[in-house]
Amino acid sequence: MENGVPAAPCLSSLTPVSNLAALVDHARAGHIEGAVTQVVSNRPDAAGLALARTVDEGEPDLVVLAGFMRVLGAGFVRTYAGRMINIHPSLLPLYPGLHTHRRALADGVRLHGCTVHYVTPDVDVGPIIAQGAVPVRDGDDEASLAARVLAVEHRLLPAAVGWHCEGRLTVADGRVRVAGAVAPADAALIAPPLSPERLSSS
Secondary structure, three states: OEOOEOOOEEEOOOOOHHHHHHHHHHHHOOOOOOOOOEEOOOOOOOOHHHHHHHHHHHOOOEEEEEOOOOOOOHHHHHHOOOOEEEEEOOOOOOOOOOOHHHHHHHHOOOEEEEEEEEOOOOOOOOOEEEEEEEEOOOOOOHHHHHHHHHHHHHHHHHHHHHHHHOOOEEEEOOEEEEOOOOOOOOOOOOOOOOOHHHHHHO
């Protein structure tokens, strides 16, 4: 938010389309204090300088990368430092880069998920805003696991964009604070789930 004017997110992606749709739906419903004013594709024939120029011309308050599959230049990233958000399909710092679901399954992890973070010149290492996790089920393959993670992405990305636009996010010492967000003291994610008897005896 700048000078009391709600931020206008610029969504710099067309893939996956469902993340774009989720963000647009939340903005139209009034859950985000801003509007999606620009969509930029990461198609291979879009030159880096042309892409940066297109975004700059839109004068966005926030750039959102949702499934944007290109590494952006350091200069462009620095221009939008603190105003560029990405969603990544893993619980960072685990599994940066590609094929995250395949790698999670290969390692036999019990929890997998997605991360919304601020973008820095180094790929997938920016300050983490929010994370969402799902259990990895016996019999999961890449497609089934990816589908459950994507459903969480549709909730997490609009929420993080909304917090930014409301001015609720601050970054200090590499960590993001969300004003007004308090996790219950006994909150826990356990997979596979424990029986009620074990939960009550703890």
